[in-house]
Structure formats: structure tokens, C-alpha cells
Amino acid sequence: MVSIRALQADITRCDVDAIVNAANPSLLGGGGVDGAIHRAAGPALLQACRRVPEVAPGVRCPTGEARITPGFALPARHVVHTVGPVWRGGHAGEAALLAACYDASLALATAAGARSIAFPAISCGVYGYPAEAAVSIAVATVRARVDDTAIEVVFCCHDAAMRARYVAALDR
Template sequence: MSITLLTADLTTLAVDAVVNAANHTLLGGGGVDGAIHRGAGARLLEACRALPEVAPGVRCPTGEARITPGFDLPARHVIHTVGPVWRGGEHGEPAQLAACYRNALQLAYEHRLRSIAFPAISCGAYGYPPELAAEAACRSLRRTLAEAPEPTDVHLCFVSPAMTALWQRVFSAA
């Protein structure tokens, strides 16, 4: 088991799974979600459309995760998770964000995946403060990995060196 923080394009990583910071529809969007859909190609959209809706327009509720093949990505799978929209932190956001990391890892275990790469879930358009997101991710990842049935290599991948450095500070202090 290891946790590595790096500055890189998530869509270029040759890992067993990349995590998509998706929206409830799983049908693509901006940021990481759009980049993963572009990198994986049109078959990813078809696979996401095939996933059942749990409510009208909702294929994945906040905090849960779903898995699809990676198609044209170097990653074999995409694990889609929907992070919380930041509303001040008093509406369950930390628990929901922690659930994203925990449930993505659980899917990785169920599918016997040994390496997984995460973006900074909810830190873009969903407005989650990066330092608070890093704290929630750190707690969730360390707790989940400590109970892991098999060793798993976790890569936390960021688009900017500044974000990588911020998360590194949080992980080093925890």
C-alpha cells in the first residue's frame, strides 16, 4: 500500500483505474469529467448511459461510486464518483467527500484492482476548499487502506504544482 501525490494529467496514467469526479448523470461535463470522457472516447458515454438510474437523471448519488471500462484511456477502468457541492461544510459535505474515496476504493477491491488514481474530488466547479478536501481525503484514504483486503497503490493526481504542494502539506501533517 502506498499513497503518492503527483502533478500530472490523470488521463495519461497507466493504472488499473482512474477516478472520475463526475456529476449525477455520469454523462460527461467539464473539468476532470470532461477530460476523462474525451480521453476514453464515445464508448464511455455509451457505458454510462447503460448504467441504471436510481432516480430521474441520477445514475450515481453523491458519495457513491460506479465502475465502467476505461476504453481508450491507459487505465483499464473508470470509477465514477459524485462529490458534494460545498455549501459551507455544515450540510454533511465532509462525510460525503470521505464516502467518495471510501466507495471508490471499495469498488477497486471488489474488482481486484491494485492501482487507482484520484483527482481532487469536488475542488473544481463544486467549490470545496482544497485544504479541507485534502483533510477529508487523507482521513478517509488512510482509514480505508488500513482495512484493505489487499495492498493498493493510490495516486492523488493534480493539474497544478500548487495543488500538489497543498495536499502534500496536509498529508505530511496528518
């Protein structure tokens, strides 16, 4: 059986094959987990992200999609960059876009040969997605796909409260 678990840890130090970056559409770094990953990976990550072609002016990764780069100075071999939706009240397709982030990230990591992946709480920071709803979508989406991928999944949480949300969702 494939393992899915929640862990309170620094995602930049997770011992997994791939970590997921909650990125912005430019992929050129930002705050929160995005900034932490860029700092920990070193300047080569920014250079790799700059080489990802733009699909629109300033957009290398549209919302709900994912791109993959090497992990450079990170313990993880790969960084999967995904752009979660900004919360707009729940009536602008946010749930489908958030689920697409998890699907696309798992697909890219699996295609790259990753056997383990760590996810942050995508869209729960400055993008304002309500944590309970985001956690439910994350767990349901990963559960629906993980048997097809045979990849170990870690929901890497920055604090105990977020980890508790994931543990409760995983226990349901």
C-alpha cells in the first residue's frame, strides 16, 4: 500500500525525490514556501526557471498547471512548481484548479521517476484559500491518483495546526 502522511517540517529539508513549490505564474521566486525553496536550492533554480518558456507575457506556469526543474542544492532531486488559485470566494473554479495542481504535480513527478513527493499547503498562504477546504481537496485528489502512481506522498506542514488538519482529513 502506498504511504500518505502528514509531517510538520521544513519542506526544503524533506528527504524525498521531489518537492512541490507553491509558485507564482512567473516561477521567478516570491515569498513564503516559494522564497524558501529558491533560497535553499540556490541561484541555479532561478536560472532554470528563467529557461522555462513563457506561455503568456510573464507567465511560465498558468494556474492549475505544473512545471519541473532539478532540485539543485536541495536534498530533493526535483522541484515541481505549481500555481494554485487565488481564493475568490469559491465560485471562480478554485476547487478544480487546486485539484489540478495536485494532479499535474503527481504526473510530472512520476514521469521524472520520483518515488516520493512532498507537498506544501498549496494556496493557503497569501493566496488566501481556506485551509480546511484546501486540505480536503488535497487529500481527496491525492488519494484518487496515488494508486495509479505508486508514489509516497508527504503533506509537509509548516506548523502543528496545519498538520492536525491533514491528519484529521487522512483519518476520514
